[in-house]
Amino acid sequence: MLIQVNNNFLVSVPDKGGEFIEGIIGSPRFVNPLLAISDADKDIVSLVYSGLLKATPEGALIPDLAERYTISEDGKTYDFVLKENAQFHDGVSVTASDVEFTINKINDAALKSPKRASWGGVIVEKVSEREIRFTLKQPYAPFLENATIGILPKHIWKNATPDEFAFSDYNINPIGSGPYAISGVRKNTAGIPNEYTLKSFSDYALGEPFITKIILRFYSNASDLATALDQGDVENVSGLASDTVQELVKGGKQALDTILPRIFAVFFNQNEASLFTNKEVRQALALSADKEEIVRDVLHGYGTVINGPIPPDATGVTEPIEVSTTPERQVNAKAILEKAGWTMNAGTGIYEKKSAKETATLSFSLATGDAPELRSIAEKLKEDWAAIGVAVNIEIFETGDLNQNIIRPRKYDALLFGEIVGRDHDLYPFWHSSQRNDPGLNIALYVNNTADKLLEEARATSNVEKRNQNYALFEAEIKNDVPAVFLYSPSFLYVVPKKIDNIRIGNLTTTSDRFLTIHEWYIEKNKVWKLFTK
Numbered sequence: 001m002l003i004q005v006n007n008n009f010l011v012s013v014p015d016k017g018g019e020f021i022e023g024i025i026g027s028p029r030f031v032n033p034l035l036a037i038s039d040a041d042k043d044i045v046s047l048v049y050s051g052l053l054k055a056t057p058e059g060a061l062i063p064d065l066a067e068r069y070t071i072s073e074d075g076k077t078y079d080f081v082l083k084e085n086a087q088f089h090d091g092v093s094v095t096a097s098d099v100e101f102t103i104n105k106i107n108d109a110a111l112k113s114p115k116r117a118s119w120g121g122v123i124v125e126k127v128s129e130r131e132i133r134f135t136l137k138q139p140y141a142p143f144l145e146n147a148t149i150g151i152l153p154k155h156i157w158k159n160a161t162p163d164e165f166a167f168s169d170y171n172i173n174p175i176g177s178g179p180y181a182i183s184g185v186r187k188n189t190a191g192i193p194n195e196y197t198l199k200s201f202s203d204y205a206l207g208e209p210f211i212t213k214i215i216l217r218f219y220s221n222a223s224d225l226a227t228a229l230d231q232g233d234v235e236n237v238s239g240l241a242s243d244t245v246q247e248l249v250k251g252g253k254q255a256l257d258t259i260l261p262r263i264f265a266v267f268f269n270q271n272e273a274s275l276f277t278n279k280e281v282r283q284a285l286a287l288s289a290d291k292e293e294i295v296r297d298v299l300h301g302y303g304t305v306i307n308g309p310i311p312p313d314a315t316g317v318t319e320p321i322e323v324s325t326t327p328e329r330q331v332n333a334k335a336i337l338e339k340a341g342w343t344m345n346a347g348t349g350i351y352e353k354k355s356a357k358e359t360a361t362l363s364f365s366l367a368t369g370d371a372p373e374l375r376s377i378a379e380k381l382k383e384d385w386a387a388i389g390v391a392v393n394i395e396i397f398e399t400g401d402l403n404q405n406i407i408r409p410r411k412y413d414a415l416l417f418g419e420i421v422g423r424d425h426d427l428y429p430f431w432h433s434s435q436r437n438d439p440g441l442n443i444a445l446y447v448n449n450t451a452d453k454l455l456e457e458a459r460a461t462s463n464v465e466k467r468n469q470n471y472a473l474f475e476a477e478i479k480n481d482v483p484a485v486f487l488y489s490p491s492f493l494y495v496v497p498k499k500i501d502n503i504r505i506g507n508l509t510t511t512s513d514r515f516l517t518i519h520e521w522y523i524e525k526n527k528v529w530k531l532f533t534k
Contacts, residue, residue, distance in 0.1 A: 010527040011527065012525045012526070012527055013525065013526055013527075014210045014501070014502070014520075014522035014524070014525060014526075015210065015522065015524040015525055015526040016200075016208070016210050016212055016524065017210075017211075017212055017523065017524035018210075018211050018212065018213075018499075018522070018523025018524045019211065019212065019213035019214065019215065019523075020211065020214060020215075020235050020236055020497065020499075020500060020523070021214075021215040021216075021217060021233070021234045021235050021236070022214065022215070022216050022217070022234060022235070022236040022237070023217050023218075023219060023225045023228050023229060023233070023234030023236065023237045024039070024040050024043055024216055024217070024218050024219070024225075024237075024238075024239070025039070025040070025218075025219055025220075025221065025222060025225055025239045026038050026039055026040035026218060026220075027040055027192050027193065027194070027218055027220075028040045028041050028044055028172070028193050028196070028218065029041060029171070030166070030171050031044045031045055031048065031171055031172060031174045032045065032152075032170070032171045032174065033045050033049050033051075033102075033115070033149055033150030033151075033152070034102070034105055034106055034111065034113045034115060034149075034152065035111075035113060035114070035165075035166060035171065036114075037114060039239070039510075039511055039512065040218060042510060042511075042512040043216070043511070043512045043515070044174075044196060044216065045150055045174075045176075045512070046178070046512040046513070046515045046516075047178055047179060047180040047198060047214070047515055047518065048089075048150075048174050048175075048176040048178045048180060048181065048182060048198070049150025049151065049152075049174070049176035049177065049178045050064045050065055050150060050151070050176065050177045050178040050179070050204070050205060051064055051065060051147055051148040051149050051150055051151060052064060052065050052066040052069070052080050052082075052099065052132075052147040052148075052151070053066060053069075053144060053147040053148050054148060054206070054516065055145075055148055055423060055509070055513065055516055056506070056516060056517070057504045057505055057506020057507060057508075057513075057516055057517060058506055058507065059423055059506070059507040061144050061145070061147070061148070063083075064148075064205055064206060065082055065083060065086045065094055065151060065177060065205050066080045066081065066082060066083065066147070067081045067082060067083045067084070068080075068081050069081070069147075071462075074139065075136075075139035075140075075141070075460075075462055076135060076136045076137070076138065076139055077133065077134070077135050077136075078133070078134040078135075078136075078143065078144070078147075079127070079131065079132075079133050080099075080131070080132050080133075080134075080147070081130055081131055082094060082095065082096060082099075082130045082131070082132070083205055084130065085203070085205075086177060086205050087177060087203045088153045088175055088176065088177045089175050089176060089177065089181040089182075089201060090153070090156075090175050092153060092155055094151060094153075094177050095129045095130065096126040096127065096128065096129055096130060096131055096132040097126060097129070097154050098151050098152065098153055098154045099124070099126075099132045099151055100124050100125075100126045100132060101152065101154040101157070101158065102149070102150075102151050102152045102154075103119060103122070103124040103134075103149075104124065105152065105157070105165075106119050106149070107119055107120070107122075108162055110162035110163075111162045111165055115149060117439070118146050119146065121136070121137045122134055122135070122136055122143075122146075123135040138460065139460045139461075139462070140459060140460065141424075141458075141459055141460065141461055141462045141467065142422075142424035142426045142459065145422070145423060145424050150176060150178070151176075151177065152176075153175055153176075153177075156170055156175055157170065172185060172193060173185060177201075177204070177205065178201065178204065179200065179201055179204045179206070179209045179518055179519040180198035180199065180200060180201060180209065180214060180518070181198065181199055181200075181201045182196060182197075182198060183197050183198060183199040184196070184197035185197075193218070194217065194218050195215065195216065195217050195218070196215070196216040197213065197214075197215050197216075198213070198214045198215075198216070199212065199213055200212045200213070204519060206519055207519060208519070209518060209519040209520075209521070210519070210520070210521065210522035210523070210524070211500075211518075211521055211522060211523055217233065217234055222239060222240050222241060222244070225237055225239065225240065226240055226244055229248070229495065235496070235497045236494070236495065236496050236497065236500075237494075237495045238492065238493060238494045238495070238511055238514065239511070240493065240495070241372060241373060242298075242299050242300045242301075242302040242303075242373070242491075242493065243300055245300075245302070245493045245495065246300045246302075248495055253495050254495065254496055254497070254498050255493055255494065255495050255496075256493075256494045256496060256503065256505055257302060257491045257492060257493050257494070258491065258492050258505050258506060258507070258508060259303075259304055259311065259312055259489050259490075259491055259492075260311070260420075260489060260490050260491065260492050260508055260509075261311045261420070261421045261422055261423060261425070261489070261507070261508070261509055262311060262418050262419060262420050262421060262489055262490060263306055263309060263310075263311050263418065263419050263421060263486060263487075263488075263489055264377075264416070264417070264418040264419075264487045264488055264489070264490065265309075265416075265417070265418075265419075265484040265485055265486045265487055266285070266289075266366065266381065266414050266415065266416050266484060266485040266487070267414065267415045267417060267443045267444040267483070267484045268282055268413075268414055268444060268483060268484060269410060269412055269413060269414065269415065269443075269444070269445055270445065271410065271445055272410065272411065272412060272413050273364050273365075273413035273414070274360075275360055275362065275364060276364075276413075276414075278340065279481075279482065280336050280337055280339070280340035280342075281337070281362065282482040282483070282485075283333075283336050283482055284333040284334070284336045284337050284388060284390075285333075285385060285390065285485055286482055286485045286486075287329050287332055287333045287336070288329050288330055288333040288384050288385060288387065288388045289381055289384055289385075289485050289487065290326055290329070290380070290384050291305045291306075291307075291487050291488060292305055293326075293380065294377055294380055294381075294487060294488060295488050297380075298373060298376045298377055298380060299373065299488065299490065299491075302490070302491035302493060303488040303489060303490045303491055304488060304489045304491075305487075305488055306486045306487065306488055306489050307479075307486050308475045308478060308479065308486055309421075309427060309430065309431065309474075309475065309478055309484075309486065310421070310425060310427070310471060310475060311421050311425075311489040312489055330387050330388050333388045334388050334389065337351055337362070337388070337389070340353075341353050342362065342389075344389050348391075349386075349389060350362055350363060350389050350390070350391050351388075351389040351390065361391070362389060362390045362391065363390065363391035363392070363393070364390075364391075364392065364393070364413040364414055365392070365393045365394075365395050365412070365413045365414070366378055366381065366382070366392050366393070366394050366395065366413070366414045366415075366416055367395045367397060367402065367406055367412040367413075367414070367415050367416070368394070368395075368396060368397070368402075368415070368416035368417065369396070369397060369398075369399050369402050369417070370396050370397065370398050370399065371399075374416060375394075375396060377416060377487070378394045378396075378416055379394065381416070382394060395412075407438075407443060408438040408439075409438070410437070410438075410443070410445065415443060417443065418490070419441065419443075420509065420510070422509050423507065423509045425471070426458075426459055427455055427458070427471065427474065428455045428456070428458075428459050429441045429442075430442060430443075431444075431446050431451060431455060431474075431478070432451075432452055432455050432456070433446065433447045433448070433449075433452050434452075444483040444484050446478075446481070446483045448477055448481060450477055451474055451477045451478070454470045454471075454473050454474040454477070455470075455474060457470050458470035458471055458474070492505070492508050492511060492514070494514055499523050500521055500522070500523055501521070501522050501523070501525075502517075502520050502521055502522055503517075503521055504516075504517050504520075
């Protein structure tokens, strides 16, 4: 009876202990927030480093190394005060000098940090050992997102020249101030790291993590990672294709999913393919693309259909999509073309349009990456467009080749590609006319003065309602101009063991954001009296 009474007053609470093994595709090279490019690098960076602020799965930004911050009325000055007890893994205190050093390094052109574009023109000033100030040339509402960048320890990096920076051993054995510290690195026969062991950091600014040990193992491709999961070599995995995850779920595995703030679309390059200067062609292609079938059959339901440049939120809520049957769409698409003077060539089945100078044929090339899902989507679009008299030649490129030799010089007719819009939904880099050329991200080479003004106003205002109004008007401009065929926003899929509790992935910007609340995950539990939980 005493035991029963005692149990009535007990509740389960998280306890410290436990470990898990995560499998990751790729090899870490730059475990450094200033240099990280690959997902493998970013995953470790998110565990080892911390910034002034930290994002939450709900999309908010909360203090991490910072105790508090203030923003001037004109939106140009940001003052941060650091927590007094903030420390790096080696026991040295985090100070404003470390923050100043980190941002100055980002802005050093010789370092070639991929983060430099986000910090261009920002003046950083150390006010005191615990106070740091950022001054912007003009208001930029999404600036706070910059404050999530991991802070480097100045005492470790201060003597490294820009040439030496990329070759430092601290890119492999980093020291940060994040929730986990490196306790071991294993390398293969080629000297490439293939396993990291991390231990919880007791002095982490947001509290010591419950899970005391994490092992990260790295694999060259998704097939090897899936095999490792099947054999029990790893427990947590992401980056697997949707059909693979679907089979794992059928086999009893647990998979978490959320919509990523990314949009996949076919972007038209009117400079390279003059047929896209004809609005009716763009309209017909957009109308006849069966987006629902792509999400259903290629993505196996792990995605959300979109019809604009802004991704849906994490719940999958988006504006209603006009649904009609495939035959109806095809008939309407053909009607649009024929009204504009295109006629079907009975011999080829392809639409043509004659002018005084030449006969234009409705054909173009579609470039995309070598990911299996992109290949399948390209083939599906080719079928959809062939049904309305359009000939498409698919060109597949390795990711590096696609970025360097196709996208950067804008050498494509049409491009099937994905854009990471991000947590702040700043569309300026992707659609403002000033961003048409590399390193800008306006891969549709879109030009619209009204749209430019709306994007400029949206990124300058901190008023959320005003910003949303601007974006609504901007979407109307995009819908009217049809610079791209918007297809879907993908789901992030994360296979995890049921032993881990309190995993919240929520709104992710990058796949490494799955670790945003890693310090709150737990495996071990303890029972205590209810009064001790208050």
